[in-house]
Amino acid sequence: MAVTLRDVAEKAGVSVRTVSNVVNGFQHIAPATRARVQAALEELNYRPNLVARSLRQGRTGIIMLVLPEINVSYFGELAHEVVDYATSVGITVQIDESGGDPKREKELLTSLAQASWVDGVLFSSLGLRGVDLAGLAGSRPLVLLGERTARTSLDHVGIDNVEASRQAVAHLVERGRTRIAALGGSGGARDATSKYRWKGFQQGMRAAGLDPDGLYLRTPDYRRGSASAAVKELLQWGERPDALFCFSDELAAGALRELYEQGVRVPDEIAVVGFDDIEASRYSTPALSSIRPDKAGIAKTAVDALLRRLDDPQGETHDYEVPFELIIRESSG
Amino acid sequence: MAVTLRDVAEKAGVSVRTVSNVVNGFQHIAPATRARVQAALEELNYRPNLVARSLRQGRTGIIMLVLPEINVSYFGELAHEVVDYATSVGITVQIDESGGDPKREKELLTSLAQASWVDGVLFSSLGLRGVDLAGLAGSRPLVLLGERTARTSLDHVGIDNVEASRQAVAHLVERGRTRIAALGGSGGARDATSKYRWKGFQQGMRAAGLDPDGLYLRTPDYRRGSASAAVKELLQWGERPDALFCFSDELAAGALRELYEQGVRVPDEIAVVGFDDIEASRYSTPALSSIRPDKAGIAKTAVDALLRRLDDPQGETHDYEVPFELIIRESSG
DNA sequence: GCCTGACTTTGCAACGATGCAACCCGCAGG
DNA sequence: CCTGCGGGTTGCATCGTTGCAAAGTCAGGC
Secondary structure (H helix, E strand, O other): OOOOHHHHHHHHOOOHHHHHHHHOOOOOOOHHHHHHHHHHHHHHOOOOOHHHHHHHHOOOOEEEEEEOOOOOHHHHHHHHHHHHHHHHOOOEEEEEEOOOOHHHHHHHHHHHHHHOOOOEEEEEOOOOOHHHHHHHOOOOOEEEEOOOOOOOOOEEEEOOHHHHHHHHHHHHHHOOOOOEEEEOOOOOOOOHHHHHHHHHHHHHHHHOOOOOOOOEEOOOOOOHHHHHHHHHHHHHOOOOOOEEEEOOHHHHHHHHHHHHHOOOOOOOOOEEEEEOOOHHHHHOOOOOEEEEEOHHHHHHHHHHHHHHHHHOOOOOOOEEEOOEEEEOOHHHO | OOOOHHHHHHHHOOOHHHHHHHHOOOOOOOHHHHHHHHHHHHHHOOOOOHHHHHHHHOOOOEEEEEEOOOOOHHHHHHHHHHHHHHHHOOOEEEEEEOOOOHHHHHHHHHHHHHHOOOOEEEEEOOOOOHHHHHHHOOOOOEEEEOOOOOOOOOEEEEOOHHHHHHHHHHHHHHOOOOOEEEEOOOOOOOOHHHHHHHHHHHHHHHHOOOOOOOOEEOOOOOOHHHHHHHHHHHHHOOOOOOEEEEOOHHHHHHHHHHHHHOOOOOOOOOEEEEEOOOHHHHHOOOOOEEEEEOHHHHHHHHHHHHHHHHHOOOOOOOEEEOOEEEEOOHHHO
C-alpha cells in the first residue's frame, strides 16, 4: 500500500502531526527534527493522499469543463487554453461532453453541481437557457462560457457576438458585396449562438441599407457536413449570393468544400467569412477570413472568475466581455 | 453545508449505517424503513460525498488522459472517444497536456502515478521511450497509447504503424508514383511516431524496387506550419517528387496549402497521403487520402485494459493492436 | 417453550489527512 | 523561586463514508 504520514512518523520517531507540519512547511520546527523527517519522507518516498486531504479541507482543486464536443476544433482549442491556464495556477481540469443535448446538459449539471468532488464548473452550453441553468445550479460555483443567454444571476464569459457579426458583415459590404447570406444554426431562442450572430448580421445589413431579413441558411449543427449540404441545396435552387457569413469556421470549411466541388470561385464569385478562427482556417484553400475570439483570454477570465467565486460564493456576479478580432484572409480579400 | 448521511439518518430516525445501506441498494431492508429513508433522502436532497466515498473505497473512478495537446485534431478526436466510452462505463476523465515535452511528461508521470486520486493513467507519449516510462510508472496502472516504444512491461494500445505506412506507399506506387517523399518528424529513436512510419515507408519503397532511403523531409513537430515550411524549401531546391506521404493529416494540410500557393496541382503533379484521418481531411480541397486508425477502438481497448489492470494489478501485460484502414480520396486518386 | 436461522439494524473502527488546543520546555523578567 | 512567554511538539477529534461483526427481531420447526 501507499506510504502514509503514520509510516513516516514511525520511521522518524515523531508524531504524525509533526510530519504533517513538515510536509506543509509549518514555521516552528526544530532544524534537527525537520531534517530527520525530511530524510524519512524521501526514503519512503511519501506522497500525500490527495483524497484524504480534500476530504479534510473540503476542496479538491479540480474544476470541470463541460463542452458540447471536445473533438470540435473550437472547443478543443478552448479546452487547451483552459487546461493550460488552470495547470499554471495549480488546478486540474476534468472534461465532460454534453453533446449539445439539453437533456444531457441538465443531467450533468444536477450531478456535477451537487454531487461531485468538483470545486466548480465551467459550462459551455448550447441548448440551455440561462433560466434553466440558474435553477439547476447547485451549491457549487458555475461559470458560463459562450453566448450570453437570458439574463441570469450567473457569472458569464464571452465575446460580443452581435458586434462581431456586425463587423463581419460590414467588412463584406465594404468589399462591395451586397447579396450576403448567413449560414448556421437555427436563429431561434434555443440556440443562443446563432441567435446573437443572426442578430448582428441583421444589424450589419440594416446599417448598409440591405435587406436585414435576407438569406439565412439554417443548419441542425455547426459541423462541416451540414454546411456542405446547405450550400449544395442553395446552389441547386439557383440562388447565388455573393458572400457567405458562416457562424462557425467548421461550417465555413464545409461551405468552401462544396463551393469548390460546384466550381464556384472563392472569393471571386462568393466571399466567405467564418467565426472562431480555428487553427485549420489559416491553412485552408483559400485561407479563411474569420472572427477570432481571444480564447486564451476567455480561459483565463473564466478560471479566475471561478476561483474568485470559490472564495466568495456570495459576491456579485459579473458578465465578462472578452475581446475579439476580425481576421481577413483570402476568402474575403 | 452539504447534507450528509447523518442528517438523513436523524430525520428518518434510523442509524447512519442504514441510510448508507439504502443508498447503496442493500438487499435486506424492511420496506417500511426503506420508504422512510427514501423520503428523507429526497426531502433533504442528499448527494453522496464522493471524496469521502473514495477515501473509504480507495478508488475514485477517475482516470487521467495525458496527451501532447488537446487542440491537435487527432488528439481531440481521440479524447472524444475516450471520454465517450469512459462515461458509458461510469468513469470520469481528467485531461492533462504534456506539450510533447519529455521533461513535462516525466513530471506528470511521477506526480500522477503516485500522488493523485487518479485510478489509472492513459498516456500518449511523444518523447519518452518505454524504458523511461517503466521506471517512472508508480503504483498506479498505466496504459500507453500510440506508437509501441521499446519493449516494455506496460500495457500498450495502438495500430501497426509500419504496416500502415507500407500500405500507404504501396497505394501510391500502384497509382504510378515513383518519386515518393516522406514528410514529418525526425525518424530518430526519440520520436517513435516517425520512426515507425519511416520504417514502413522504406519497406514500401523497397518492395516496389524504389530507393528506400529516398527523400525524407524532417519537421520539428506535426503541425501544419512545419509542413508548409518544409514543402516551400523543397520546391525552392527544385526537387519535384510526384507523391508526398505525410506522417500526420495536419502536416498534409500544411503541405496542401503550400502546394496550392506554389501552383502545384494535387494530385496531378503531386499526390498527397496523410495519416490520422481527422475530420477536416474529408473536407479539404482536394479531399485528403489518409490512414484511418480505429480511434473508437483504441479508446475502448485502452479504457478496458486500464480497468482490467485495476482489478488485477499483477496480470500479464498486453500489446493490443487495433485495426486501421487506408482511405483513398482525391488527393491521391 | 426453546432453538435455529434468516432477516434487519446497528455501533465501532477505519480510510489519511489537518484544525484545534493543550502540553512541555527553556529562558527572561520580576 | 515563580511567572510569563513563545517555540516546538503532540493527542484528539473530525471530514463523510463504508467494512466488519455483532446484536436484535421474528417466524418456523421440533
